[in-house]
Amino acid sequence: GIATDAAWSFKMTVHVIGDEGCRCFGDAMRDLDNKALIRGNFILLGADTVTNADLRPVLEQHKRQAKFDKGTAATLVFKECANNVRTGNELLIAVDRRNDRLHYHQRLRMHHKESRYQIPLDVFLGNSCVALHHNLLDPQIAIGSPSMLSLFNDNFDFQTRDDFVRGLLINEELLDSRIYVAMLPAAQYAHKVNNWPAYQLVSRDIINRWAYPFVPDIGLYKLQQQYVFHKDNIYKSPEAHVSKVALLQNVVIQAGSHVDSGTVISDSVIGANCRIGKNCRLTNAYLMAAVTVMDNCKLEHCVVGDGAIINVDCDVSAGCVLGAKSVLPAKTTLAKTLITSTPSRRRSEDEVAVELKSIGPNAYIVSDLTTGDPEDSDGEDLLPQQALCIPKMGDLLAPLDEI
Template identity: 25%
Template sequence: MAKGERRPSGSKASGGPPSIGHQSEDEPLRAVVVVSQMTPGADAYSTLTGQPAALLPVANVPILFFQLETLLRGGVQECILLVVRDDSTAVQSALSNVASAVQDEKPNRSFSMRGMTITIFEGSDWHSEGDALRELETRDDLRPRQDFVLVSLGAVFSLDLSTLLREHRARRASDKNWLLTTAFRRGVRRDGATRPLCIVFDPDDFQLLKYDDGERADSIKIELASTFGKSRERLCAIADAVDIGVDICGPEIMVEFRENFDFDEIRDYVRGKLDSGDGEVLGNRIYAHFTSAHAPGSGTVVTDFGSALSAQNDFMQRWLYPLVPELELIPGQRCIRHRNSVYKEGSVKVDPSSRLVADTVLGADVEVRAHSYVSKSALGKGVVVGCRVEIRSSILMDGVTVEDDAWIECAVVCKNCVISKGCKIGKGSVLGSGIVLEPGAVIAPGSFLVREDMLEKKREVEDLGSTLLSDVDVNESLSADSQKVDSRGQEVTAREKVCALAPDDVRDSILACTQFAKWVSPEMVAKQSDRCLLRNILEPEDLEEYSDEEVESGVDLQSFPNLADTEGNGVVMSSANTFASEILDTVTRAIREGHDIENSVLEVNSLKLVYDRSFADCAREIFAAILREARSGRSFLEELNRLLQGWSALVVRFAPRETEQSEVLMAVLCFLSESANAAYLKAAPTILKLLYDHEIVPEDAILDWADGNIPGALREAFKACSPFVEWLAEADEEDEEEEDEEEEDEDDDENDHANVRALSAE
């Protein structure tokens, strides 16, 4: 039957529709979990690694294992995994790590995990989740005959399913038309990784009346007089709901899919019933269950690599309690919590000079060498990090090697990649398995790199021929399992090639990218600073226009983390230039015209929202503007002190935490590095002392910053600041010694008093 056709009401499928009055009370609680992306060509993660999207690791644990753990805790006894045949081997291999095989023969391979039976239901010609559910409905041995749990692809959640199911059954007992309970999370994370929904529901009985993922809440139209056959006095419309991807379904849902081929997924059913009026005619009702974004028992759906990083942060910050990093989700893979929320698995080697901070997890056999910095990242098994490497908010999968002086931010690096010495990987970039970057390669933000042999395995030429945008310039491959990328962008012949995917052709992917790859020559990059890149990444053919002398003298540099904005032609056109200029103009004008601090805060906040910048970006640029303004005075230090007396409050408003305060200190180093006058280097200790005296940056923040990873080109400026840092460290040690002496004196006094009391008693 073609899609869009509806089965005649008198026709019957194998097994017939379930009857509510004749449900078997002995049937165990079942869950159906979507494991594979079934839309042809849409699973970019599978293209990158050869594995289904459900095995994408979040904090080194595949998404599927989060789902199985929560289902177990919710009392699920039988779990059915919907898997396309090409992904079956990878899923079985993953399950063997957490479950024991029960039946290893087709058609239904089964595993047992702590009392829960897991059955792999394979299909080869499914084109949607709806196709899989329709085939499942024909299987008498697997079809749910009672209420069951449906888990969407990529759902990471820790809901109390037993309570949710109990409430669903209570509603069904009073009114069997409550076919579905859908879980939502209220509140959208500030990271912007998750797109909110606009939904309308009845606040009295929480019946869902409108579900929309595209419209604005104030543009939704719904008839107040009568909705779903019921007169309603009030409705509630919200625009901050996030679909968690978990539903409690009545068995009639299977019949709905069987009889309507327009439903490709459960959300098609929800939208179809609400928008077409079928729900009102048939009396079908959907209950909206809400949980808070900032409370345990929440969840999210991983739809791309950005939301995977967001889910990882939720897990590391314990918003998915009782799922916490210390929990042994994979037998034998237990992490131990250390200071600063750093979690380490066994046999991890970290050089004492390196710094691990803020929600970082290290898998088994990870090695981090000298003077490196890792923050808010997950490093898989066997990852090796070289010296002076900086890794922020990234996922590095098993077997990745990062050589010295590399920089990685907000990126995903798949298995067995090699990031060679001096490479820079921009925000939002994704490297497929086996990619090897040549030393000094610069990957523009949003790049999506995949080996062509991996792409060919997962696509049909007629379906995805347009997806292959171009053969990216490559060098000869190192082996059949890896591919070397030339940092100069010179085209050569190779047995395997790295391909860049056009963003329009993968926008519907479960793991979509935002931009295709561009390279610049390492000679163009930061001769003045290891942590800087060109503001405008140029096409390889444009490199010939610049000589080394022109690069050294005429190219404006900017901090790598700000390289985030792109245009459709693939050339990165960062707005960091404009943002820095706007802040400079705003602060300079405020100082010279004597504006009020509060008005200046409002102006900076407006620029922050317009350019989508962080508080750290604002704090850095504000203090950089104050430093530049101080140069106009007769005495730089006197003028800086005078300015800080009146304007330190503006900096403090945007630097309340150590993260922002460290950026203020980095602004000092950049200012000193850019200044040709050696007198400014001599003034470096006094600049830091002024920051300390005016309570902009506290002692602990300065000492922690000094212990961190300082980029090579800024080390001369940092060395100029060292006298004040050393003085501060010595004063801190003296304070600790005095405190220890005072405590010892207090102990001695207490002992003397005790002796006197004892003698008096005698």
């Protein structure tokens, strides 16, 4: 059982280190360096990274490279991905085929497939054996040398990991530091969940068991099995009430949820204590806890927050996200829309609240223009080619230009 297989984790000690002055990734790295808590090689990954990868071979590769090249600052871990799906974490890199040294790094646009790339000529003139990879995913996993922390401390313009990569590639000789690359095997899974398209993709992969042993029926929560695994990737809690309901494929239903007759569900996740009425159709829908969906509703490619209510005869599709406790009036049709339950929104305490358009007593439309900060360089660094907008849910099988 899970208690036996993961016995090592029960004896593991976790130290949480915090600092109120840290406002970005770079500040956290500088704080770790100032506290001198890390003295050797370390594994660096975000809390939003989902992976079952065995990183021991990558760590050993990094150690060998560091012995050969004293200027080794980091080894970035990438994985091959499908060319027809974009989540904002895909990139193009140029690598020296002889030693896996990184020479060029560019993130790809989320919703468009590039017809051409602009790569500096120096990448090819200075290296006789360069390989270009344009089908790679960045799960935000890296092996860092102790010098990586000091590089952040010496360069306060390094705010994000992309700042660090770009800074070292531009100033390799000045900083006397280099970055190398490691590829994960095809059988190992890794992905970063930092937006709704990535959330949708990783949810689908977990349901289809590509991230095994991280599957719904493994029983990590309270070390008890929460779901019974049925054919066609149906994961249903024994405490869920589903009668005369068509569960087609790739469905997760948590405990306490009740689905009435005549409803058809496929490729969806139903949270705890949800109530779904009669004759509804849910496809690629993600319902959090205590969501109520009245009769005759259609939900496609959407996310519904905790405690939200969708009244009768509603059509919610094409990338909608409904915030917690929002209430959608009856016979509402929405597409590519974000809904919140509060009438105003402000990006910071210093800004004036922005009044939002109301479609009901507890349903207000959130515009893309009220969600991002145009002066925030972090977002631009991560996705320099992407317009300021909220990545929404969509059809993962659709051509990039149609999403």
